[in-house]
Amino acid sequence: MTDELIIKSLSTLEDLQEVQRLEILVWGMDCVPTHQTITAVKNGGLVLGGYINDQLVGFQYSFPGFKDGRVFLCSHMLAIHPAHQKKGYGRLLKLAQREEALKKGYDLITWTYDPLESVNANLNIGKLKAVCSTYMEDCYGNMEDTLNEGLSTDRFVVEWNIRQEGREEITLPENSTHIVITEMNDQGFPYIKDYHLETNADVVAIPIPTDIQKIKKGDLRLAIDWRSKTGELFKTLFANGYIVIGIERVQGEHIQHYLLKKTGLRGK
Known part of the structure; x- marks a missing residue:
């Protein structure tokens, strides 16, 4: 069961400053400047906030991307307050992101995540049905926050085709030889x-x-x-x-x- 999460699009300086405070709490590192997030929102980007009893407990930040002649939404950050993690709020924010992205005319959302983080893997690949064929070595260089300290910041680059209804489901054949x-x-x-x-x-x-x-x-x-x-x-x-x-x-x-x-x- 989850408490009722109210998700809304954010665009005011006050709301984005509140996002900054949550970002610092969750990630423990320098936050994205509000002059960046507010500019992104005004130019095809998106900041979504998830609220319980009018308290911000999660957010998602994304901005437009362009590669090989194709425009897409680049999803940069998703964070959930430590007291509200593992309640399914991350998935709800991503589904809301999908709906808002479709309204803006996007058909693809991309983002990076650490392939060794199993919770993120289960959300991104397992639940959202994104796919990946790109591995980036030390994508962000040395990071000293709790989650990243000590390991190179290798990342999967995932693609989420948001106009597709589903994705092929596969299983490992019983007689397969593990590599x-x-x-x-x-x-x-x-x-x-x-x-x-x-x-x-x-x-x-x-x-x-x-x-x-x-x-x-x-x-x-x-x-x-x-x-x-x-x-x-x-x-x-x-x-x-x-x-x-x-x-x-x-x-x-x-x-x-x-x-x-x-x-x-x-x-x-």
């Missing part, structure tokens, strides 16, 4: 024991831990190992025509899997 083997170490953390990069399978599964932040706090070297090995796997598979198109998650497990399908289209 990544994981085990648990003495600390109770999952690790990649072995992997290989050569495969011709139509569908492959790449694991990530369900709690990379816990691993990072307990064993930073292991977290870095997860970043390095999964990064190599994703970059190789994308270059060979695979695309992330699904999530396989088992309740209570320490890992979950991205499902990638071979398309023949070369990614990055």
